[in-house]
Amino acid sequence: MQKKNVPSMVKDEQLIQRRRAQMVKGAVTLFIQKGFHRTTTREIAQESGFSIGTLYEYIGSKEDVLYLVCDSIYDEVRMRLEKLLETNTTGTERLKQVIESLFRVVDDMQDEVLVMYQEIKSLPKEALAYVLEKEEALTLIIEKAVASSCQAGEVELTEEETKLLSHNIMVQGHMWAFRRWSIQKQFTLSTYTELQTRRLLDGVRKRHVMMGKK
Amino acid sequence: MQKKNVPSMVKDEQLIQRRRAQMVKGAVTLFIQKGFHRTTTREIAQESGFSIGTLYEYIGSKEDVLYLVCDSIYDEVRMRLEKLLETNTTGTERLKQVIESLFRVVDDMQDEVLVMYQEIKSLPKEALAYVLEKEEALTLIIEKAVASSCQAGEVELTEEETKLLSHNIMVQGHMWAFRRWSIQKQFTLSTYTELQTRRLLDGVRKRHVMMGKK
Amino acid sequence: MQKKNVPSMVKDEQLIQRRRAQMVKGAVTLFIQKGFHRTTTREIAQESGFSIGTLYEYIGSKEDVLYLVCDSIYDEVRMRLEKLLETNTTGTERLKQVIESLFRVVDDMQDEVLVMYQEIKSLPKEALAYVLEKEEALTLIIEKAVASSCQAGEVELTEEETKLLSHNIMVQGHMWAFRRWSIQKQFTLSTYTELQTRRLLDGVRKRHVMMGKK
Amino acid sequence: MQKKNVPSMVKDEQLIQRRRAQMVKGAVTLFIQKGFHRTTTREIAQESGFSIGTLYEYIGSKEDVLYLVCDSIYDEVRMRLEKLLETNTTGTERLKQVIESLFRVVDDMQDEVLVMYQEIKSLPKEALAYVLEKEEALTLIIEKAVASSCQAGEVELTEEETKLLSHNIMVQGHMWAFRRWSIQKQFTLSTYTELQTRRLLDGVRKRHVMMGKK
DNA sequence: TATGAATGAGTATTCATTCAT
């Protein structure tokens, strides 16, 4: 799936990047506060530091802003995640690290994650498909760590189980944000991480290993 | 938290109930198709089978419709869930049944669940709080089943772990709907249910019990 | 060609007729002053005596107003023309009467005729086709009078010549309006009518008749 | 009436001429396609082969472009007409030639003639007056031919009739363009020219000449 | 109680024009 092409009247590619970055920054702030539909294009322009006319020099429609925002959030999540994963661990150690890192990123970007969950549906079909692909790509990072843990012989999972587990981890990350009204009242991030990690790993640990340990 | 009072010009309480039921039915259909913001009050009135004037005899604002819709979805989820749980099981058996029932209800009401996840944020603060309470009450049903499983001595969990597990179960139900673009391509509902149930229970099963079984 | 259907949100057909009449009246005034493109929908609403919202209860787009205006102008031209032609004359007498009547109607409706000439091109294709048909129907009235004059044996014309003559008469009527900056400085309507009538008839009069008269 | 002064930031008169020629060429193409109001200045600049900034180095406003276009169309009509009239005929022969030439020019420049008829009204007052003078000057060419025919003694016309006839000829030329939706379906240019010429001349031919011929 | 016509604030988008580079 190709990156959706957002039309611009401006030729200087560098300038486009800069302006769109401003735009996304302003828009995210507003979308977090009032959501996509309740935010006007004028507000986006103003918050971004330029006029409404200029805004439309860099996009074709309001929906393009949403697309740029979603795209950018995914890129940032991925970037932060990869940054936290730079060390070269493997096996279950790796998996623990992925979980902790994911949760930490979600914690840092709670509002952005919420925007994604709630506004994504307003994207035009094509853009939506593209964004969902990014989500799957992200899930794949987790899947690789799970697989690595399998290969290390520490856990045994079918391919199906691997996939499902990855989804579970991803969603447990997200729910730290979208159920924060309940979860964050009861847990700190580190308790949450610890409890979830233990549960996730206990469930998959090889039986004989466990018993051996015992 | 009190049920939010939705104003009506009409006295006959029965009529109010009937009209609002029509209204919610029409609105849900539309919200599923186009979302709350893209649906007009005129459309809601038409889909409900009465005029725009009449619509406003039974609500005070468009947001009231959203509130009624969310409220009604929760009531239906709860009703269906309780229906499926009428038999008097206990212990781990009970827990399995709760999980399976929840997943089945979510499967039946996927679109409604999605509407909730995506439009809830558009509710006015007070209404939002009320609806979130309903969500917590729902989670409590699960929590009770988990606790019942503990009491049966089949699993051992701290109170914290109990709460978290309940959230996890709830969210794993919901994700069947909101990640369907990926999950429902890979799993049938019964596979999904089976895999998730196994994982959830394996993780919590008492060690000695497991070994004993061994 | 069917009359184009202009959409309306209002059900009462009578009301639609009344409101659209107001609308056309207001719009014509404005189009005469500033042309279609320089007139805003708000101005049309205001001049028509209702709000912009109400305007859009009776039309689907600004172009619909132009269509209604053109349609209405043609209807009025035709109505006035037919009124002036109610007496039952025939032959050349009839033709003279048609010419005089046409010129008189154009004189009365100069501004409207100009609007037609200048804004018709802004109509959507379908509407344009419909309006041009009305123009042809009007030309047919003239053609019938010319034919009547032929049948009376006073003039002899091929079918082609009949058609062309009718166009000429029509356009000579219109030019009284669209060349008024020059023609109306030099002629009064009655002089113009007399001169044009003489020329039109002299050119077609049967040769032997003329000579017989001589 | 002075030629309207179109302001330019550029000194080099030659360059001004060249750029404006490009501009008019581009603009005519666009005005024919979409009319003056639906054409943007950006489009004009692009079609002309330079940037929007450059466009405004050679004009003061969008209306100036329309003025230049109208001015240029008149000049070309005149030029072409004069070219076709270079041979030194006189009398009725001359008149026939003028008619045929005019019709031929209009046929060649149909779109341009239409633009004139439909957009002229958007000119600012002063520019409009200037352009109408050009139209009158053009009519004068015809008038001279008619007069020449009179002087040759072949037709007899009062001064009033001469003027009116010239207008008629002019308009019969134009109508070949602006009623083409009907006329060009029924006639070829040469039939149209022949029929109209015959009618125009028959109507004015001296009575005794005609009879003599007879 | 039911209706639907009326309202006008609000919104996305366009485009002529300017001006710093």
Place this chain on the structure above:
DNA sequence: CATGAATGAATACTCATTCAT
């Protein structure tokens, strides 16, 4: 001289809400 990014007033159209019947 040429460029094209920036501007913001202007504009068509929408839609939640009201209220007279």
